[in-house]
Amino acid sequence: MNIVLGITGGIAAYKTPDLIRRLRERGADVQIVMTASAGEFVTETALQAVSGRPIRSNLWDREAEASMSHIELARWADVVLIAPATAEIMARLASGAAADLLTTLVLATEAPVAIAPAMNRVMWSNPAVQANRALLEERGVAILGPGRGSQACGETGAGRMLEPDELADIVTGPGFAPGETGGALSGKTVVITAGPTREPIDPVRYLTNRSSGKMGYALATAAARAGARVVLISGPVDLAPPRGVETRSVLSAADMHRATHDVISDADVFIASAAVADYRPVTAADKKIKKTGETMTLEMVRTPDILASVAALPDAPFTVGFAAETDNLLGYARGKLENKSLDMIVANCVRDGKAFDVDDNAVEVLWADGQQSFPTTGKSALAGELVDLIASRYEATRGTGTEPRLSIIRLNDQT
């Protein structure tokens, strides 16, 4: 695995020679790219000695560019890890800046990008830093940590860089780079619906809902990281297509139904995280409807239930639904699990502005004979945990775990 390790100017940079050794112990080739301020905390001599490669730090270094240009370096990388990542680099990555080698390389790479933030706990909790974290996460950057504990500044709290061993385990671990073999969903195809749908009323108006698509996009990224081929069927959202995922854009529930059934025969797992409109206007007027009376009535008709239609297929994939409810969350969720014949349902409370169009979420996951709670966390971290659970339930019910069940059925047939 080729890893570009970006080092920025935080005190935790003193741990990077150890990080490089841990990465190399796990078989990775490591190319260091330093920002100017990283050199205040760790020397080029030390980094070069442990990485065994000349250090890159300057976009305008003609000799280094001639041997491997920054674009070639961006292509060479299987993973770009920035550790430590300061508040400054997070802001520059979020803004799309490209004034130095590291930021230019991040824009130019198709490899997964991970950052390990490290800063004082008050800086980490600053709303500007958190907004940048959320934006980067939304664009598919993996945010590793930070951990909690005592800090170099003498304070205690969240902001410590994860330990070198832990970082090395994550980025060289199975499934971190999309398409890597050995991930929990390696060799599987996962189809995911995400976002709202738009149901046209006339050429200028439509009915929709508050879904942002963030949860579905985070699931797509997490499933790709777990080694799956991922097809994301997305309603209209304001998010960049996740890296390494085939994204198909649709507008209405009918479009989403069609696009899903176009690909569903390939799917091992189907995750319906879209907030599909339940009803659409019976007809979409071809001219703008003029205001006339004091009231107006719109006649509506049910849209196709995409999730139920997939779960009812003779060779249905492992199906995961979402239930967004304001009340009786678990009761309604279990009802949907049973009525729609799902393998699993993720129950979201959407009362008081929760879950929709926000960055954090807390869910309860239910299946026929089990249940697991996931407390409030960022949607990206939550997506990783949900994908792990889906992979293990898939394995238990459809993987090699199905064989004993089949033999019991045969035995019963014979007796």
Ligand code: C5P
């Ligand atoms: O029945 P309800 O709409 O509450 O079920 C929610 C689940 O069903 C979600 O997983 C949603 O994506 C899916 N759904 C669907 N097609 C519809 C309505 C809901 O796939 N028309």
